Amino acid sequence: MNPPAVRLLVCDDHAVVRAGLLALLGSAPGIEVAGEAGSGEEAVALATKLAPDVVLMDLQLGAGMDGAEATRLITAAPDAPRVLVLTTYDTDADITRAVEAGATGYLLKAERPEELFAAVHAAARGRPTLSPPVADRVMARMRSPRPSLTTRERDILAQLTQGLGNREIARALFISEATVKTHLRRIYDKLGVETRAGAVAVAKEQRLLA
Amino acid sequence: MNPPAVRLLVCDDHAVVRAGLLALLGSAPGIEVAGEAGSGEEAVALATKLAPDVVLMDLQLGAGMDGAEATRLITAAPDAPRVLVLTTYDTDADITRAVEAGATGYLLKAERPEELFAAVHAAARGRPTLSPPVADRVMARMRSPRPSLTTRERDILAQLTQGLGNREIARALFISEATVKTHLRRIYDKLGVETRAGAVAVAKEQRLLA
DNA sequence: TCCGGGGTCAACCGATCGGATGACACAGGC
DNA sequence: GCCTGTGTCATCCGATCGGTTGACCCCGGA
Numbered sequence: 001m002n003p004p005a006v007r008l009l010v011c012d013d014h015a016v017v018r019a020g021l022l023a024l025l026g027s028a029p030g031i032e033v034a035g036e037a038g039s040g041e042e043a044v045a046l047a048t049k050l051a052p053d054v055v056l057m058d059l060q061l062g063a064g065m066d067g068a069e070a071t072r073l074i075t076a077a078p079d080a081p082r083v084l085v086l087t088t089y090d091t092d093a094d095i096t097r098a099v100e101a102g103a104t105g106y107l108l109k110a111e112r113p114e115e116l117f118a119a120v121h122a123a124a125r126g127r128p129t130l131s132p133p134v135a136d137r138v139m140a141r142m143r144s145p146r147p148s149l150t151t152r153e154r155d156i157l158a159q160l161t162q163g164l165g166n167r168e169i170a171r172a173l174f175i176s177e178a179t180v181k182t183h184l185r186r187i188y189d190k191l192g193v194e195t196r197a198g199a200v201a202v203a204k205e206q207r208l209l210a
Numbered sequence: 211m212n213p214p215a216v217r218l219l220v221c222d223d224h225a226v227v228r229a230g231l232l233a234l235l236g237s238a239p240g241i242e243v244a245g246e247a248g249s250g251e252e253a254v255a256l257a258t259k260l261a262p263d264v265v266l267m268d269l270q271l272g273a274g275m276d277g278a279e280a281t282r283l284i285t286a287a288p289d290a291p292r293v294l295v296l297t298t299y300d301t302d303a304d305i306t307r308a309v310e311a312g313a314t315g316y317l318l319k320a321e322r323p324e325e326l327f328a329a330v331h332a333a334a335r336g337r338p339t340l341s342p343p344v345a346d347r348v349m350a351r352m353r354s355p356r357p358s359l360t361t362r363e364r365d366i367l368a369q370l371t372q373g374l375g376n377r378e379i380a381r382a383l384f385i386s387e388a389t390v391k392t393h394l395r396r397i398y399d400k401l402g403v404e405t406r407a408g409a410v411a412v413a414k415e416q417r418l419l420a
Numbered sequence: 421t422c423c424g425g426g427g428t429c430a431a432c433c434g435a436t437c438g439g440a441t442g443a444c445a446c447a448g449g450c
Numbered sequence: 451g452c453c454t455g456t457g458t459c460a461t462c463c464g465a466t467c468g469g470t471t472g473a474c475c476c477c478g479g480a
Contacts, residue, residue, distance in 0.1 A: 183428095
């Protein structure tokens with residue numbers, strides 16, 4: 001006799017995609033779709049109410065709570081369900097945030113459906129799954145120590161992406177222009193750029209900010 | 211007796227999403243999924259080979275041909291199928307390019323599945339469908355004459371997002387620095403920013419390029 | 421305890437940018 | 451034929467930025 005089906009909660013803000021996932025997963029062997037959520041808030045609520053085995057979570061959820069935050073809240077509960085992230089992007093920042101938030105696995109939407117089914121089952125047993133491109137990035141990160149920015153540098157960068165000048169950034173963060181310049185220099189070095197425009201481009205490209 | 215089912219070709223580069231759409235649409239009344247494509251090139255080829263009534267097209271297709279280009283090629287053929295764009299984004303640039311490429315409708319993935327079914331049937335009969343947010347943007351564009359950049363201004367902006375200085379941009383485009391500055395000034399005015407960093411941010415944010 | 425990383429600040433200088441203005445050529449539309 | 455939009459170029463100047471160097475404080479780990 002087969003083990004009981006994995007009870008699954010699907011969270012994705014795009015109704016069409018969500019409906020597609022429900023239709024797809026509903027027909028998968030050994031998987032039972034327990035519910036669906038269109039926002040992070042809803043996912044957190046339903047995770048408690050429905051007590052599924054696995055939550056399939058998109059990271060980009062439009063307005064409101066994002067997928068990483070929802071994952072954090074869901075996995076914080078005692079006897080929490082496993083969270084399997086299913087998203088489009090494989091940037092370092094996204095992966096890191098998801099894993100730190102307690103995700104059990106990280107799958108790309110570009111993955112084959114069979115891989116998704118397998119990952120859901122694996123997650124139910126607490127076994128992690130990473131899409132190959134994601135695994136590559138994790139490995140690469142291991143090898144190259146830390147290309148990441150400090151908290152303060154991210155603050156500066158955030159202001160920079162608003163198009164503010166040094167004086168305005170200084171005022172916004174209650175520090176001197178000199179300090180702003182110091183941070184900017186380090187940011188340029190870390191990002192491998194020479195100008196503020198380049199820094200903004202890299203920041204947006206690699207999603208370095210929330 | 212019912213009319214024959216609408217024959218549909220689904221194009222999306224994310225295998226999981228594509229499989230979900232197939233599962234979803236396969237169970238919809240009056241719709242028959244004729245095939246699926248994971249790239250623009252494949253979609254163009256299958257559009258000819260399968261001669262579907264409607265092609266459901268994602269705009270972001272990762273590497274290779276993008277959805278707009280595929281739409282252009284598909285609709286260029288005599289007796290071509292209708293192309294219904296189904297995507298995540300509702301930026302002016304995306305909408306404009308899709309419509310210019312010959313799309314019959316523009317739906318967001320956030321739309322309800324029933325709307326998608328209705329839009330597919332509408333498209334089969336040549337009737338356009340626009341998601342409400344998309345319609346809003348089109349209307350807004352009608353009212354405010356010109357928020358768009360000229361070809362040359364986009365060239366400049368593209369260089370700017372590489373973090374290049376005025377001199378480098380000038381050399382790259384074989385024009386003088388003075389000309390670069392003139393274009394930049396107009397770009398700033400159009401985008402409502404004051405600095406190059408701000409311009410890059412807006413460009414990335416609103417996907418004004420590529 | 422010493423050391424290193426993170427965060428803060430200062431002063432100086434050359435290079436670059438942004439602002440303002442004016443000009444010319446060419447295209448297409450009225 | 452005129453006018454508008456686009457693309458090109460120039461000059462001048464003040465403001466800002468980027469580069470460099472040096473410094474101080476705090477904290478936590480070796």
